[in-house]
Amino acid sequence: MEVALITVGDELLSGDTVNTNANWLAAELSDRGVAVKRILSIPDERAEIAARVREYADDFDAVIVTGGIGSTPDDVTVEAVADAFDREMVVTDLTRESVERRLAAIRERVPDREFDVDVAAEAAVPAGSRPLVTEAGLAPGCVVENVYVMPGIPDELKATFETVGDEFAGDRRSRFLYTVEPESNIIAALAEAAERFDVAVGCYPDREAAHNRLKVTATDDDALDAAAAWLLENANASETPVSRDW
Incomplete structure (x- = not known):
C-alpha cells in the first residue's frame, strides 16, 4: 500500500508551527507496513488543495490530508476536497449530532x-x-473515496486516525542495525546488500550516539533477514546500538 500525506496550513510553511503530524503519521503508517511515498505541505488555498488532492488520489492507494477543518476563514480543506471530487457540501444527521454533542459538553x-x-x-x-x-x-473529519481528511490539532488527528487505522496495511518490513564504521568505509557493502537481496538500505549518522544507524527494508521477510545477516558480517554491524571508542 502506497500513501501520500498532505499537511495543510500557512503556519507550517512560515515555520510558526512544527509539522509533528507528518512525522507521527509517517511512523504510524510505516509500522503498519505502508509505504509513505509523498509528504507535502501546502498553504490554506482552496484551489491548490483541491488540485493536489485530485492528483495524489489518482497516483496513490490512499491520501491523508490534515489541517484546515472547522469554520474559521482559513479552514478550507474540506471544501477543497469536495471540489476535487465535484461534490456538494452537506450536513448529515451524524455530523450535526456529533457537533451538537461536543458543543454541549464544552458549554457544560x-x-x-x-x-x-x-x-x-x-x-x-x-x-x-x-x-x-x-x-x-x-468538526468531523471524513473519507471521500481514497482520501482521508483529518484535523490538524495533534490530539484530534491521533483520535481520528485510530478510527480508521485498520484500513492501512502493507507488507513492508524493516530492521535496524548499528555500526561504528565511517560511512565511507561501508558504501560498497550497503550497495551490494541492496543489489544482492533486492532490499532498500539507508544509512543515518547519529553523532550524539556516536554510531551510524542502518535501516534495511523489504517486502520479503526472508530477503530482509538474509540482508541483515549479510550486513552484520560485512558492515561490522550490530543488532544493538554501539558507540565509537575512537
Missing part, C-alpha cells in the same frame, strides 16, 4: 463562556463521504 465544562458556533458550518462534509467523528474535536 465552561458554563460562564458564550460560544457563537455555526453548527452547520462545523458539521458540513462532502456529499457521499464517510464522516469521521470522535470525542476529541468539534
